[in-house]
Amino acid sequence: MDTRTLCLGVLNRGDASGYAIKKSFEEGPLAHFQEASFGSIYPALTRLSDDGLVVCRAQAQNKRPDKKLYSITDAGRAALEDALHRRPTDDEVRSDFLFVLFFAHLLPAATLNRLIDDRIAWYEDVLLRMTENADLDHRPAGERFVHGLGLAVYRCARDYLRDHRDTLLAGAADARVHAAE
């Protein structure tokens, strides 16, 4: 999904500045499956403005750079709906963690243990924040559905790490012994 459509999606939920849009990809409910950087957001907002899909009103701020609040227009909502009707591309997952574990037999047990401990802690942390800040009752069905799917998948991954780590550690130790022979 190109950055312009992502911005339209965020703005469809409410007016925001470029900075706030960035934050919504770091902390908001979209954070777990979409990302965009300043280097793509600011040019995207400029182009959306030029095309009339958003409007921008500058909010003068006391001794700070003007905050540029963007709002989606009717044309913007139409463009968003249009983009939503296109068949989505395949999901992309990028996990350096799994790449490292893939070569577990090249790593010492201590490193593997720390790696898995850290990752389980990360999952616990995310799950806690997702269940705390839920506030789901007032959100549309799509958001609730996506939130629930995220919870289910994260729990599943955490459980797998917890339940199979010993098998991995034993197998990796075996491989190291055989390699040393």
Added chain:
Amino acid sequence: MDTRTLCLGVLNRGDASGYAIKKSFEEGPLAHFQEASFGSIYPALTRLSDDGLVVCRAQAQNKRPDKKLYSITDAGRAALEDALHRRPTDDEVRSDFLFVLFFAHLLPAATLNRLIDDRIAWYEDVLLRMTENADLDHRPAGERFVHGLGLAVYRCARDYLRDHRDTLLAGAADARVHAAE
């Protein structure tokens, strides 16, 4: 993970050409969590060659461009191990599918149904290929572990789609009715 390290990882499992490396990111066991394009693989192999981390022998082929078979060197293996010891960055997930479902209330029921049907079929397809082509007994523990995690997570996502789609459809229909009022 930069493309050079990814290439070292693939070559650590056996000699390969640039084309074969690309294929291993499309079909091989790494496919589900790493990706690289020709536009990054070929320059990466050139640089790895220059740095002595891989060696290349050209295989003359009958009426075809020479196949350049790359092999990892001892220095390359050291560089790979070094990269594996660095703390991995956070996982990245990019799902246009979830982005679309997030705005389910903007889409007609027929579109949502097709979307979810297609995605469940995709999961079934991947799960089938992952269990058929397994051949796991001869693979190192790390590969088995990562494979098992992939299976678990895909099954979990498929089950969630299957078990919660009706709730989503009902909720989205509700939202459309309220918006029309």
Added chain:
DNA sequence: CCAGCCTATATCCGTCCGATATATGCACCG
């Protein structure tokens, strides 16, 4: 028989990410 796909290498262009620059307010700590 030939259209389309597979093997195989390579490059180009546009887009995107990460780092950096700039500017200021506020909270915390010694």
Added chain:
DNA sequence: CGGTGCATATATCGGACGGATATAGGCTGG
């Protein structure tokens, strides 16, 4: 009271990367 670090806020640059394209011949199926 001063300074360190973090949050707000916009913007740009360089390098890395992905998708499309070019080239070229072989194999396969309708």
